[in-house]
Amino acid sequence: MAVVRKKINEIKFGVFSPKMIRKLSSTRIYTPNTYDEDGYPVEGGLMDPRLGVIDPGIRCKTCGGRLGECKGHFGNIELIRPVIHVGYAKEVYNLLRMTCRSCSRLLLTEDELKQYDIENIRDFEREDIEKTAMKVSNSEKKCPHCEAEQKKIKFVRPYSYYEGEDKLLVTDVKERFGKIIDNDLKYLHMEIRPEWMTLETIPVLPITTRPSITLESADRSEDDLTHKLVDILRINQRLEENINSGAPQLIIEDLWALLQYHVATYFDNGITGIPPSRHRSGRPLKTIAQRLKSKEGRFRKNLSGKRVNFSARTVISPDPNLSINEVAVPELIALELTVPEEVSDRNIEGLRKLVLNGPKKHPGVHYVITEEGRRRVMDENKEFIAENLKIGDLVERHIDDGDIGIFNRQPSLHRISMMAHHIKVLPYNTLRMNTAVCAPYNADFDGDEMNLHIPQLEEAVAEAETLMKVQECIMSPRYGKAIMGGRHDHVSGMYLLTKKGDRFSRVDALKLVRDIIPLPKNKKSFTGKELFSLLLPDDLNLIYKAKLCRKCDKCRMEECPDEAYVKIENGELKSGIIDTEGLSGTLLNELFFHYGSDLTRIFIDKSTKMSIRAIMTYGFSVGVDEEDLPREALEKIRKLVRGAEDRVDELIQSYNKDELKTIPGRSLKESLEDKIMGVLGKARNEAGSIAEEYIPQNNASIMARTGARGNMLNLTQMAILLPFNGR
């Protein structure tokens, strides 16, 4: 399939000159009326047919295109009096201060200017130049070129300027700017003529960018920008009439200011200092700046973030029988999502069968793209299309087992919040996944929903499969260790299975491993360690310490009473038990780095399955009595607590007697609090270590010590009856 890649090399920004605005304009807009009595657009109005088409069936008067073909054309409004472009109001002010009021030269002596290389002014140099130039006018000195006295210029937000007491008219500003020589502008990094920062004509956006909506009641509702332009035209017209009839200067200036206001709000309706322009209903108008700005604006809503097709979303649920690489997709979704496949002599028969299934039966087809174009496959024409299927055609078929989909859960905080899965189409209505991949997505099944995207190009599919597939993401880039692997019950189960003790008869062993891995022939009974070893590659040699390890001063190696010393020799688990360190720690790392992602994936799939079976045969439950301590321990703790209480009493007494030694930098009361907390904290810690010593080997402690769930602290604090302070 040919991929068309448009290439934009660069984008240059600039400001339109009045000449350019007129050149781009398809028509001059001069009347504030939009439609006549018959509902047709008025020529020279804002809905002039030369500006483009928004109604079906009409051809554009400029380019002859129909709706969709014609992208619209600019118009322009000739302003009777020039106004300031609000966006550049501050720049206009700065430039006024930097140039001479009579000769318009930059207020720097030739010598000063010579210090700089005009072709290569750097940003900080520009700032220097600006500062020196402004100093001259701020301190009312003379122009170094024409000796004219400078005056201090005041800027009144948002767009008026005063020179001394006199107001500077926009026409004056324009005149001054017109005299600035191009060479001076280079020092200021100005690539445009400064007089363009005042507007004598403004562009009218094509109607395609401000379409009017026809309501049910057949009323037309205009876009905010159109409303704004009508305002501008109205004032413009009134200003013209007044000037022509020789109205007093005062009235003209008022109208001029009003024109300035409307043009300003046309660009930005959120300027501080002036009231926002409002719709009849009282809602502030959304003008150009508002369309671009902030989260809901064009940039962040439509340009940086885009909506996609070929995606699905629904509730997720677990399925331990799937591989971590797979995602189960409900048939209902599979009927909607398609992937394009090119017809070749190898797949033409298969695709023909799919076409014959039509769009409503699962492995079916929605569209066939031939040289004539795209044709929708329907029950009525499927036979015909199937018959005429040719090599080179594209068939948009339903997704099916083995296709690649990108699975995602929001918030997408890291790259592993989006991973590629193989699709498996299954009945029922949820997206399903292996529980070992919950960790990277941070998903649970209390109603979470997830998204699925189907890549449409072969390149995209290949890339997703080699870079984004779950098995390639087992190692987290965050800390270089595995993020997937057995957790919770997988760990408890594997601990129960691999600890010393039970032997399984062949029948019992089969119950644990059937469908997972074949048992070696001619062997009557198995230990749990032997069963687990079946999952390991034959040449694996590894020694590590399990999570269980107490970190004794002198390691007793194979004799470890907790079996924390894990030794794997030639793929045989010789000693030690498998806990988190095995299912998602050191062992998994070793597998990934030396045997690759395929084997690691298989290990995760199988080890989790096997451990679940193990925990089901052993049974595993936890109750309150797991936290019970022997009387001896309770006695010790009680003694300890009593001792601590006595100490606290003593402290309080010495506080009352003012005998307490203050901790430097604290008040007496704070010192007391600190000391009491110190005593109590110490008591709690000691009680905790007593509890830890006495806590029996039971399911709760297995979970804590193997790293399945919770930690020793949780357990001991429950045991010593410490409430959790609501935490």
Place this chain on the structure above:
Amino acid sequence: MIERDIPESIADRLESMDKNKRKEFLDSYHKALVEPGEAVGTIAAQSIGEPGTQMTLRTFHYAGVVELSVPLGLPRLIEIIDARRNPKDPRMIIHLEKDIRKDEKKANEMAKKLLEVFLPDICDMKIDVKNNQLRIETNDEDIKKVLMKYTEDETGGDVYVIEKESLYDLKKIQNKLAKKRIRGVKGIKKVFIRKEGDEYVLYTNGSNMKVVYGMSGIDKKRIISNDIRQIYETFGVEAGRNIIVNEAVKVLEDQDLDVDIRHIMLVADQMTVTGEIQAVGRQGISGSKESVLARASFEETEKHILMAGLRGEVDTLDGVPENIIIGQPIPIGTGMVKLAIKSSLAPKKPIEGKKETAGENKVLDGKVSDVKKKIEKLDSADYKALIEAEKKGENRKTLLKWLESQID
């Protein structure tokens, strides 16, 4: 094995290894290398950001340890990344010089020297409303020196009286005096002495690296502050970079969050490349991006676009956000590779599955526009034969139409 891209620092060690060990070493070295085009910055950001979401609520305080709690958690991390000028909780750890570090008395003296003391801390200051007087009672020489400037009254000995016409003026002077630092180092609000091993170490609340570093009696090699800007100003950028890394690691470690230090180092490097410390954000790194579109999509959209117009800026579309905006492949990872094949090297054999063009009509080979030219050059073309040949061959619609039109 490629050995030329091995850094010098380990090349020596490689020499001393035997063959097998060397191979194993190089294997894992190459495995650990980041591939060209990998979005390391994005991954670093994600690696720090993602655990950040879990941080806030997961603070479990072990009360009771009489010790300085260091400012930690998400707010502190944000502070570091933003390179704030005035951190909320500046602190210093000061070790003492060799000969006095075991002397508790000397340590106490040092602490006294450091601690800033304000006038009202060590004297009585009262306003006598009846007489419109401010009375200050003190026997401290330093205070007396300060007070000299405010009053001529020297007779009172330990009592100074300042008279003013209105109560308002008195209050003003009182407030002014209350802020007068009499002794100590500016900014050092509290000093604690802790015994570590057999030496005494000073911990302070508040930090003033520049002044403290210049004081005598201090071990200049073991003085540290958690104020990034101060470290940068006294010791330079490299020290600034290191303190950013150390502080960030401290925060993350405290929360038991496992983040590889390289991610933090990358962020710290980026914050300090220019030679001074830049914040990550609109004021710093993100605001100084080259691309107009990238800046416009980040913050202050209109401002950036307007200024770009004025300066005639050119966006060369080299970054990720720009290319997303205009809908082109992004220059990262696989999108960064530019690879083309010379037409002379392209496989000549037609790809299987496509039918061969009719052999006798070489005229029909090539692009449609070329074929048209070729046929036009022929003196007398048998259009019908050509149509047949094309139908058997590539069956190009446009060409067929054109051929048919030529018959007429």
